[in-house]
Amino acid sequence: MAANKLRRRLPHSEWAITIVDQDSEHHYQPGYLLIPFGVYDPSTVVKPSKRFLPRGVNTIIGEIDLVEPDMNRVRTAHGTYLQYDELVIATGVSPRPDQTPGMVGSEWRNTVFDFYTKEGATALADKLRTWDGGRLVVHISEMPIKCPVAPLEFAFLADSFFEERGMRDRVEMTYVTPLDGAFTKPVASKRLGAMLDERKIKLESDFYVESIDNEKKALVSFDEREVPFDLLVTVPVNMGADFIGRSGLGNELNCVPVDNGTFQSTSWDNIFALGDAADIPTSKAGSVAHFAIELFTENFIQHINGDEMTHIFDGHANCFVESGDGKAMLIDFNYDTQPLPGKYPVPRLGPMSLMKETRLNHYGKLMFKWIYWHALLPGRRLPMPALMSMAGKEVVEE
Amino acid sequence: MSLATIADQEVHVDEEGFLTEYDEWNEALARQLAANIGIELDDRHMEAIRFLRDDFESEGETATLRRVTTLSGIPTKELFQLFPKKPAKKLAYIAGLPKPTGCV
Numbered sequence: 196m197a198a199n200k201l202r203r204r205l206p207h208s209e210w211a212i213t214i215v216d217q218d219s220e221h222h223y224q225p226g227y228l229l230i231p232f233g234v235y236d237p238s239t240v241v242k243p244s245k246r247f248l249p250r251g252v253n254t255i256i257g258e259i260d261l262v263e264p265d266m267n268r269v270r271t272a273h274g275t276y277l278q279y280d281e282l283v284i285a286t287g288v289s290p291r292p293d294q295t296p297g298m299v300g301s302e303w304r305n306t307v308f309d310f311y312t313k314e315g316a317t318a319l320a321d322k323l324r325t326w327d328g329g330r331l332v333v334h335i336s337e338m339p340i341k342c343p344v345a346p347l348e349f350a351f352l353a354d355s356f357f358e359e360r361g362m363r364d365r366v367e368m369t370y371v372t373p374l375d376g377a378f379t380k381p382v383a384s385k386r387l388g389a390m391l392d393e394r395k396i397k398l399e400s401d402f403y404v405e406s407i408d409n410e411k412k413a414l415v416s417f418d419e420r421e422v423p424f425d426l427l428v429t430v431p432v433n434m435g436a437d438f439i440g441r442s443g444l445g446n447e448l449n450c451v452p453v454d455n456g457t458f459q460s461t462s463w464d465n466i467f468a469l470g471d472a473a474d475i476p477t478s479k480a481g482s483v484a485h486f487a488i489e490l491f492t493e494n495f496i497q498h499i500n501g502d503e504m505t506h507i508f509d510g511h512a513n514c515f516v517e518s519g520d521g522k523a524m525l526i527d528f529n530y531d532t533q534p535l536p537g538k539y540p541v542p543r544l545g546p547m548s549l550m551k552e553t554r555l556n557h558y559g560k561l562m563f564k565w566i567y568w569h570a571l572l573p574g575r576r577l578p579m580p581a582l583m584s585m586a587g588k589e590v591v592e593e
Numbered sequence: 594m595s596l597a598t599i600a601d602q603e604v605h606v607d608e609e610g611f612l613t614e615y616d617e618w619n620e621a622l623a624r625q626l627a628a629n630i631g632i633e634l635d636d637r638h639m640e641a642i643r644f645l646r647d648d649f650e651s652e653g654e655t656a657t658l659r660r661v662t663t664l665s666g667i668p669t670k671e672l673f674q675l676f677p678k679k680p681a682k683k684l685a686y687i688a689g690l691p692k693p694t695g696c697v
Contacts, residue, residue, distance in 0.1 A: 337659065375679070401679055403658070405670065417673040447663040452652075476654075476694050 196484070197283055197469055199574030200492040202249040213253040213277060215269065217286075219244055222313060223567055225481060228345055228517065230316035232356050233324070237317045247572040259286075262442040264463045280465065281499065284444075284451055286436040287471040288341060288479060290315075294432040295336055297407035306412060307427045310349060311341065319428065323356070328365030329425030333396075334414060335372045336404050338379075339448075340433045341471060341479045344526070346370070347377060347387055348517040349428060354394040355519030368396040371414060371422055373403050380533035382591055383526055386550055390518060433479070435472050450474040455530065456507035457494050458487065467491065477510035477530060485571055486511045489581040511583040513539075515560035523556035525549050529583040535591060540579050542587030549588065600625035611685065611692055615649070618689030626687045634687070638675050641667055645688040655685045655693040 198214055205212070226240035248254055258272040262282065269277045290311045292298040298307065308322060309315035333350045340346075350370050357363040370377070370391055376384035377391055377398060391398055405417045407427070414422040435449030444451050444460070451468035452461045455475050460466035468474075469491060470484035477483055487508050494504035510530030517523045525547050526534035538545040547556055570577055597606045604617045610629075612618055623642060627634045634642075644665040648656045658681050662669045676683035681693050 375682075403669065403673070417670050418678060447657075447660045 196488050196572055196574050197285060197491065198252050199247070199249050199572070200488060201495065202251055203574070204492060204496055207251055211253065212251070213255065214248065215255045215257060215259055215271060215277070216244055217256070217258045219256050221247060221572070223564060224311075225342065225567070226564060227310055227313065227316040228348055228352070230313070231310055231319040231323055231349075232352055233320060237313055237320075240313065242568065247568075249574075259436070259438045260441075261438055262444060262466075264442070264444065264466060267465070281495075282466045284439070284466065284468040284472050285470050285484075286439070288433040288435050288448075288450065290431040291434045292429075292431040294434070295404055295407060297409055298336075298429065298431060300407065300409040302407070302409045302412065302427075306425065307407065307429065309429055309431055311345075311430060322426070326426060328357075328362050330367045330369070330423060331426045331428070332369045332371055332414065332422055332424035334370075334404070334422075334427060334429040335374075336430060337373055337432045339479055340430050342514070343379070343478055343480075344387075344514050344516045346372075346428075346430050347391075350396055351390065351394065351519040352517055353428075354396065358520075368394075369399055369422060369424075370396050371399040371402045371404075373401065375400050380528065382536075383528075383534040383550065387516075390552075394519075433471075439472070446474055448474075455510065457504045458491055458508070459498070459504070467495070475508075475510065478512040478514065480512055480514055481567070481571070482513040483511065485577065486513075486581040488574075489576075509582050511581060513579070515556055515563065517557065517560060518552045521557050522552040522554055523560050524552045525556045525559065527583060527588075532583060532585065532588075535588040537588035539587060545587075607691075609692070612689035613691070615646075615689070618646070622689065623687050626689070630683060630686065632676065632683070632687070637667070637671070638687075641665060641672065641675060641684060642688045645684055645690060649688075649690050655681075655690045657681065657693060 198212055202212055220241050221244040223240040226235050229235040230237055259269055260272045261270045267279055290309055292309060304318045308319040310319050331353060333346055335346050357366045377388040378384040388398060399422055403417045404414050406415050408415055412424055435445055439445035439451060440449040446452055451473050453459060453468050453473045454461060458467045458469055458473055460468060469488060471479040490506040490508050493506040497504050513527045515523050515525055525539060527539055527549055528534040534550060536550040539547045539549050547559055595606060596603055600621045602622060605613045607613055624634055641661060644661060645656055658669055658672060661667060661672060672680040685692050
């Protein structure tokens with residue numbers, strides 16, 4: 196997305212752009228959620244990356260070994276050095292089941308699954324097709340994670356899935372989270388907590404997983420609580436790329452500390468980190484990356500011209516939350532404003548409703564896949580403002 | 594934000610009782626704050642608290658448990674023993690720092 200935007204704005208005679216991508220495929224990650232329930236076929240969430248890259252950009256498929264910021268160069272895993280004037284890091288975060296003792300044990304992909312990878316989601320789809328019920332535990336290992344609403348959506352969709360198959364009464368569901376409620380922000384947490392309640396999904400909060408006991412088939416917390424399961428769907432710890440850690444550019448989760456408004460590294464003026472790779476305190480979500488990159492492009496032009504960066508990001512995030520039964524709700528928030536009810540994107544008219552489960556929101560979510568491939572990745576402008584607006588939102592008591 | 598008197602000192606606190614001014618904190622206050630939530634501070638508690646305060650001073654935000662464990666070397670398990678049930682929140686409360694921003 197950044198390459199597409201920047202290539203259009205930077206003269207070819209002055210700027211060469213090189214992309215190093217470890218993968219020649221691009222995955223539509225929001226689609227993983229719907230694979231376990233048979234809504235999406237795994238093949239539909241993958242396309243070749245090169246289709247989305249603009250002309251006039253050099254592409255290297257391979258891994259990065261190290262960034263040497265004091266030398267302004269990147270070393271690839273093949274040992275090639277790439278010299279840079281400006282470096283943009285957009286390597287995201289990945290699920291790291293290896294970080295929790297016992298997660299990748301004898302039960303991994305047998306009764307312990309993740310759905311944040313295509314392989315995990317596909318394996319879980321196979322499992323769910325034949326599973327005849329028992330204790331289903333949906334679990335978040337540690338915050339922050341990509342798309343923090345996805346595990347809730349998974350729980351809602353699972354409830355609806357079992358209901359449709361006439362086996363809901365044979366499934367006992369528990370939602371286990373390190374947070375002190377269903378979600379982080381008070382109004383949304385209350386609403387989403389009530390939605391768990393309505394679906395008879397038990398909430399186990401403040402649960403920091405220490406390990407998974409494969410023999411007992413139980414999650415074990417640091418304060419010695421145990422949650423037994425017959426089927427565990429977990430979201431492993433999310434971490435940034437290892438090369439960020441090796442290069443001394445990251446925090447304890449290998450995310451790059453940056454200025455929240457401009458994404459400029461707090462240590463190096465010519466390094467920027469976009470999307471999930473940065474440590475900004477907002478959702479690690481595609482919508483955030485999209486809004487952020489609109490502003491980043493303007494800032495970057497100012498930066499290379501030696502001007503002050505004035506397009507300050509507000510942490511704007513916008514997420515569809517699938518709630519099952521063909522409905523979804525929409526939340527819209529930023530660094531300072533928590534998700535509130537109302538209408539979006541046009542005040543009073545919508546057509547989308549904020550914090551309310553509607554069919555239209557669900558269609559919005561499904562439509563997003565098309566928008567993602569055809570507008571978002573190619574870097575086209577979307578008809579929503581990058582900064583959050585209070586227009587159309589109702590302020591409610593917490 | 595309002596004023597509260599803790600350990601005979603007048604300090605600024607938010608609606609949940611978290612101190613809002615970094616410089617109003619001292620050890621006597623910390624002992625009283627800890628007592629408010631049933632914790633008697635020993636050296637190991639103080640080590641975690643000092644780490645959190647120093648880290649806040651340089652980073653401008655309250656460290657997560659993972660950060661405390663990674664950088665101070667105090668195991669997460671021990672943090673749960675020192676500050677039972679909600680170590681991140683309790684640590685911040687006693688250290689006179691804002692509640693950690695539950696990452697969104």
